[in-house]
Amino acid sequence: MNFCSNCGHPVNLKVPAGDTLPRHVCGNCGSIHYQNPKIIVGALAEWDDRVLMCRRAIEPRYGLWTLPAGFMECGEDSLQGALRETLEEAGARIEIQGLYSIINITYVDQIYLIYRARLLDLDFCAGEESLEVRLMQESEVPWGELAFRSIDLTLRAYFRDRPTRRFDLFEATLDRRHSAARLITPPAATD
Amino acid sequence: MNFCSNCGHPVNLKVPAGDTLPRHVCGNCGSIHYQNPKIIVGALAEWDDRVLMCRRAIEPRYGLWTLPAGFMECGEDSLQGALRETLEEAGARIEIQGLYSIINITYVDQIYLIYRARLLDLDFCAGEESLEVRLMQESEVPWGELAFRSIDLTLRAYFRDRPTRRFDLFEATLDRRHSAARLITPPAATD
Numbered sequence: 001m002n003f004c005s006n007c008g009h010p011v012n013l014k015v016p017a018g019d020t021l022p023r024h025v026c027g028n029c030g031s032i033h034y035q036n037p038k039i040i041v042g043a044l045a046e047w048d049d050r051v052l053m054c055r056r057a058i059e060p061r062y063g064l065w066t067l068p069a070g071f072m073e074c075g076e077d078s079l080q081g082a083l084r085e086t087l088e089e090a091g092a093r094i095e096i097q098g099l100y101s102i103i104n105i106t107y108v109d110q111i112y113l114i115y116r117a118r119l120l121d122l123d124f125c126a127g128e129e130s131l132e133v134r135l136m137q138e139s140e141v142p143w144g145e146l147a148f149r150s151i152d153l154t155l156r157a158y159f160r161d162r163p164t165r166r167f168d169l170f171e172a173t174l175d176r177r178h179s180a181a182r183l184i185t186p187p188a189a190t191d
Numbered sequence: 192m193n194f195c196s197n198c199g200h201p202v203n204l205k206v207p208a209g210d211t212l213p214r215h216v217c218g219n220c221g222s223i224h225y226q227n228p229k230i231i232v233g234a235l236a237e238w239d240d241r242v243l244m245c246r247r248a249i250e251p252r253y254g255l256w257t258l259p260a261g262f263m264e265c266g267e268d269s270l271q272g273a274l275r276e277t278l279e280e281a282g283a284r285i286e287i288q289g290l291y292s293i294i295n296i297t298y299v300d301q302i303y304l305i306y307r308a309r310l311l312d313l314d315f316c317a318g319e320e321s322l323e324v325r326l327m328q329e330s331e332v333p334w335g336e337l338a339f340r341s342i343d344l345t346l347r348a349y350f351r352d353r354p355t356r357r358f359d360l361f362e363a364t365l366d367r368r369h370s371a372a373r374l375i376t377p378p379a380a381t382d
């Protein structure tokens with residue numbers, strides 16, 4: 001950020017009064033421009049023993065596989081966002097079962113919210129941002145060709161949990177590009 | 192948004208190629224400026240049968256009561272954000288038990304992530320943004336003087352769940368300023 005989006009004058013990085021972190025502050029109109037992490041919403045949709053996967057037709061990670069997911073938009077809630085992304089990228093209609101994973105990626109300031117869902121019919125098709133959409137059994141998942149570590153973590157947790165069908169919320173943080181995931185203690189639903 | 196934060200030229204609202212929604216696009220450098228919902232992280236911290244509440248020393252809702260919570264910052268994960276806000280606003284150290292509520296507020300493009308936590312000691316004090324910090328039993332909660340509906344919903348769910356100490360994730364959406372909350376089906380941890 002170089003210029004104030006309100007008045008067009010140059011901004012400076014400084015700590016506003018009463019704040020603790022440097023922000024982009026306009027020297028002309030005084031606007032403070034906060035930057036915050038962005039939310040990515042998506043779905044892990046099941047059909048029998050298979051999950052719905054998309055091969056990306058866009059950068060980054062063109063040609064690699066992912067779950068339908070994308071940036072949450074203003075005006076929608078996280079669940080509506082997951083439904084929308086699944087429809088846009090995989091042409092698929094789903095029923096949400098519940099939030100399944102929260103993956104923080106602090107080095108790119110993103111947080112993934114992935115819902116577990118049931119695919120409602122087999123009438124799906126690749127959207128504009130997908131090269132191909134497929135239902136995959138665990139043995140068919142191309143682990144070496146997944147687009148994002150958040151998706152890898154979510155799928156591994158899912159296949160670990162699936163035999164018991166007990167899908168407690170899975171929470172993890174990726175702190176650095178090449179570090180191992182820091183798994184957050186699974187929340188105790190009872191204590 | 193009136194001006195491009197990259198080059199300072201005026202922006203226009205238009206739907207970029209391949210997109211479906213209008214965005215602020217710079218006519219000079221071509222930058223697309225996306226706007227997305229913001230995350231608020233906080234904690235519902237317990238000490239025996241009491242919860243930690245803060246009375247706001249800042250606008251909006253000066254003088255009203257809330258749980259320690261605030262905007263998630265870049266570079267931290269959601270759990271670190273909840274710890275930081277609790278320390279800043281209530282001078283309190285907590286141990287996180289797990290994510291407890293997700294409240295979408297679509298008319299202001301916010302999503303609350305409130306963690307359930309255990310207060311570690313009684314050495315807390317009002318931070319700069321609080322007039323007062325208190326531990327409250329259920330009967331002491333000033334329901335008519337709560338700062339935010341997200342906090343009201345979270346506290347009501349908590350006191351409903353507490354007798355059994357089964358704290359399944361609570362998810363709700365507030366679509367309009369005066370509408371009732373739309374409760375999202377509690378996620379089935381098993382199915």
